[in-house]
Amino acid sequence: MPRIVLELPPGLNSDDTTYSAAGRWADGSNVRFWRGKAEAVGGWEAIINxxxxxxCRKVFGWTDNANNLNIAAGTHSALQVYQGGALFDITPFGPPTLLGNNPLAVTNASPVVTVTHVAHGLTTGDSVNISGATTLATITPNGTFPITVLTADxxxxxxxxxxxxxxxxxGGRVIITPQKALPAGNIDGTGGAGYGTGTYSTGTWSSPSTADYFPRTWSLSAWGENLIANPRNGGIFTWTNNTSSRATAIVTAPTQVTYALVAPTRQVFALGCNAEAFPYAFDPLIIRHSSIGNNGEWLTNLAASTAREYRLPGGGRIVCGAVMGENLLIWTSSALYLGTFVGSLAQPWRFDKVGDQCGCxxxxxxxxxxxxxxWVGPNLQFYVYTLGSQPALMPCPIQDDFADFMAPAQTDKITMSSVAPFDEVRIDYPDSRDGVECSRYLAAHIPTLMGSPENAWYRGVMARTAFVDTPPSPNSYPIGVDTSGNMFWHEKGQSANGGPLxxxxxxxxxxxxPNSVMQMRGLWPDFKDQxxxxxxxxxxxxxxQATDYTVSGQIMGPGQERSDVRATGRLAKIRYSASASPSFARFGNITIDATPTGRR
Structure with missing residues (x-):
C-alpha cells in the first residue's frame, strides 16, 4: 500500500492553472505562513465595546510620558481617542481657512469688523476664531466671536x-476657524478630475485635482507625547493628551494639506499643500515644514527659522510620506523621493528622486x-524599496485576484501595515465581490522583501478598514477596525471576538x-497545537480539465491520527477548514494512503 507524502513549501500560488502549481498550496483564507509552515491566524478581541x-480610515497608537497607551482613530466624520479604557471625541473645530489678502474692514468709532470670506457656509450665531490678523485702525481684531451673516461671502x-x-x-495671513466640529468628509471615492484621483484613465495625465473626490483619510503621528492629525486636504491639528479637550488647529501651518508627518528632527511636514507666498495657492507637489522643535513656526523669513518650502520636480501629486530611520520617503502618484536631513540653514532637507513610474x-x-x-502602485502591482537601492517590483503569485476584483474608484481605501509578531506585511482592500468597503486582505512574510526563497504570500476574508502594528506599549497587540467602527486587538486568543474563527x-x-488511477483511503495529517x-x-x-469530485473525510479532533476518506482519481487536492470557537492548527506534511486501481 503506497503512501504519498506532500511536503509543500510556504505561500499560496493561484495565478496560474492549478496543476501548474503542483506541489504548492493554492488557496486559503485566514491562514498565514510562519517559520516555513502554514497555521491559522490568531483571533481578535474587542478593545472596547x-x-x-x-x-475608520486610520488608527494610530502611541504612549505618553507616563507610558499610558493612547489610540487615535480618524474616521470619515470624527477624530476619537481611546485612553484608560474609554473612548473620547476629540474632533477638532474647523476647517481652518486662509482668507484672501486684507479681508477685514472697519469703520471709525465702531467695534464692528466686516469679514470677506468667500462661500463661508456659516449662519448667524456661529462663532469663529480669527487669528493672524495684523493691526488696522489701532485694533488687532484676533480672538473668538459670534458672527452676523450679511451675504454668502x-x-x-x-x-x-x-x-x-x-x-x-x-494682512495676508488671516485664518478663520469655525467653532464647530469639522464637517464630515466623504465615505467613498467617486472618481473624478486629475490622474490618480479616481478610476483608471479618469481626467488628464499628471494634472492636479480640481475637486475633492477622495474618501476622507487621515495622517496621524506623534509629536512627543502629543498627537498630530491631518484630515486629507484639510489643516494640521494637535491634541495635547487632555481627554476633555478637542484637538486644535495649528493655525500658522498650511490650511490645505494632503499628508502630514513628524520627522525625527521634530519638524512637522506638510506634503502637498498651499504655498507660503501670496496668493497661497495649493500646489500638490509643494513640501513645507515647521522649524525644528517648534510646530507653530512655519514662516521662512523669521530670524533663525528653520521652516522651509520645497517643490518636487515632475508631474503628478504627492500622495503620502513616511519616516524611514533618519530619512523620509515621499510618494507621488508617479515616483518615489528620498528626503535627507543635511542640516544647512539655507536648505535643511534635500529631496532626491530614487524611482520613477513607481508611485503609490x-x-x-x-x-x-x-x-x-x-507599497501598492497605481497599476495595482507591489513595490519594494531598500535604503540605498532602487525601487523594484515585488512578484506576487496571488496578485490577479487582488487586481481583478479591486472595487472601482475605491483604491484610496487600501491600507497597509506591518504585523511585527509574525514578520508580516498586510494589505486590506475593498473587494468588489463584497461591495465598496475593505473586506479582504493580502499578506506577505517579510523575508520575501529580501528576495528570500520563502516567497510566502497569503490572503483572507476579513473586513478591516484600518489596521496598525503593535503600539509601543506593554501588553498590546496589532489593532484592526471593522466597517462598523469596532476596534479589536488582533493575534489575541483563538476566536473571532468570542465567535467562530x-x-x-x-x-x-x-x-x-500520472499513469494509474489511484484510490485514496485516508489521510495522516500532521497537525500541531490543534x-x-x-x-x-x-x-x-x-x-x-476533468470534473472535480469532492469527498469529505472524518472531522478530526485534537490528537486524532487519521481521517478515513474514499476518493478515486489521478489528481487530488487536499483542503483543511474550520469554523469554531476557539480554533487553531499548524500544518506540517500530508501523507496520503493510496493504492492503484487501473489505467483509465
Missing part, C-alpha cells in the same frame, strides 16, 4: 474696542519595516500517479 463614530463680528478710522486690511496608489497603501518599504487552506492539484475540530476534504479528478 463602544464603536467609533463613522468609518461676508459676515461681521464685534471686537472689544473701536477702530479709529475707515479702512480695510488685516493611496495615502495609506504603504508600510515601512526597518530599512525597507513596501473561520479559516481554510487548500493544495493545488497533485498527481498521485484547538477545535478540523474538517478534511479531498477533491479528485481523472485529468487536469
Amino acid at each position: 463602544t464603536p467609533l463614530t463613522g468609518v 461676508t459676515y461681521t463680528y464685534t471686537f472689544s474696542s473701536n477702530a479709529n478710522n475707515n479702512t480695510s486690511g488685516g 496608489i493611496g495615502p495609506n497603501a504603504f508600510a515601512v519595516v526597518g530599512q525597507q518599504a513596501m 473561520s479559516w481554510f487552506i487548500e493544495t493545488a492539484d497533485n498527481y498521485l500517479d 484547538v477545535g475540530p478540523v474538517s478534511v476534504q479531498v477533491i479528485s479528478r481523472f485529468y487536469p
Whole structure:
C-alpha cells in the first residue's frame, strides 16, 4: 500500500492553472505562513465595546510620558481617542481657512469688523476664531466671536474696542476657524478630475485635482507625547493628551494639506499643500515644514527659522510620506523621493528622486519595516524599496485576484501595515465581490522583501478598514477596525471576538500517479497545537480539465491520527477548514494512503 507524502513549501500560488502549481498550496483564507509552515491566524478581541463614530480610515497608537497607551482613530466624520479604557471625541473645530489678502474692514468709532470670506457656509450665531490678523485702525481684531451673516461671502463680528478710522486690511495671513466640529468628509471615492484621483484613465495625465473626490483619510503621528492629525486636504491639528479637550488647529501651518508627518528632527511636514507666498495657492507637489522643535513656526523669513518650502520636480501629486530611520520617503502618484536631513540653514532637507513610474496608489497603501518599504502602485502591482537601492517590483503569485476584483474608484481605501509578531506585511482592500468597503486582505512574510526563497504570500476574508502594528506599549497587540467602527486587538486568543474563527487552506492539484488511477483511503495529517475540530476534504479528478469530485473525510479532533476518506482519481487536492470557537492548527506534511486501481 503506497503512501504519498506532500511536503509543500510556504505561500499560496493561484495565478496560474492549478496543476501548474503542483506541489504548492493554492488557496486559503485566514491562514498565514510562519517559520516555513502554514497555521491559522490568531483571533481578535474587542478593545472596547463602544464603536467609533463613522468609518475608520486610520488608527494610530502611541504612549505618553507616563507610558499610558493612547489610540487615535480618524474616521470619515470624527477624530476619537481611546485612553484608560474609554473612548473620547476629540474632533477638532474647523476647517481652518486662509482668507484672501486684507479681508477685514472697519469703520471709525465702531467695534464692528466686516469679514470677506468667500462661500463661508456659516449662519448667524456661529462663532469663529480669527487669528493672524495684523493691526488696522489701532485694533488687532484676533480672538473668538459670534458672527452676523450679511451675504454668502461676508459676515461681521464685534471686537472689544473701536477702530479709529475707515479702512480695510488685516494682512495676508488671516485664518478663520469655525467653532464647530469639522464637517464630515466623504465615505467613498467617486472618481473624478486629475490622474490618480479616481478610476483608471479618469481626467488628464499628471494634472492636479480640481475637486475633492477622495474618501476622507487621515495622517496621524506623534509629536512627543502629543498627537498630530491631518484630515486629507484639510489643516494640521494637535491634541495635547487632555481627554476633555478637542484637538486644535495649528493655525500658522498650511490650511490645505494632503499628508502630514513628524520627522525625527521634530519638524512637522506638510506634503502637498498651499504655498507660503501670496496668493497661497495649493500646489500638490509643494513640501513645507515647521522649524525644528517648534510646530507653530512655519514662516521662512523669521530670524533663525528653520521652516522651509520645497517643490518636487515632475508631474503628478504627492500622495503620502513616511519616516524611514533618519530619512523620509515621499510618494507621488508617479515616483518615489528620498528626503535627507543635511542640516544647512539655507536648505535643511534635500529631496532626491530614487524611482520613477513607481508611485503609490493611496495615502495609506504603504508600510515601512526597518530599512525597507513596501507599497501598492497605481497599476495595482507591489513595490519594494531598500535604503540605498532602487525601487523594484515585488512578484506576487496571488496578485490577479487582488487586481481583478479591486472595487472601482475605491483604491484610496487600501491600507497597509506591518504585523511585527509574525514578520508580516498586510494589505486590506475593498473587494468588489463584497461591495465598496475593505473586506479582504493580502499578506506577505517579510523575508520575501529580501528576495528570500520563502516567497510566502497569503490572503483572507476579513473586513478591516484600518489596521496598525503593535503600539509601543506593554501588553498590546496589532489593532484592526471593522466597517462598523469596532476596534479589536488582533493575534489575541483563538476566536473571532468570542465567535467562530473561520479559516481554510487548500493544495493545488497533485498527481498521485500520472499513469494509474489511484484510490485514496485516508489521510495522516500532521497537525500541531490543534484547538477545535478540523474538517478534511479531498477533491479528485481523472485529468487536469476533468470534473472535480469532492469527498469529505472524518472531522478530526485534537490528537486524532487519521481521517478515513474514499476518493478515486489521478489528481487530488487536499483542503483543511474550520469554523469554531476557539480554533487553531499548524500544518506540517500530508501523507496520503493510496493504492492503484487501473489505467483509465
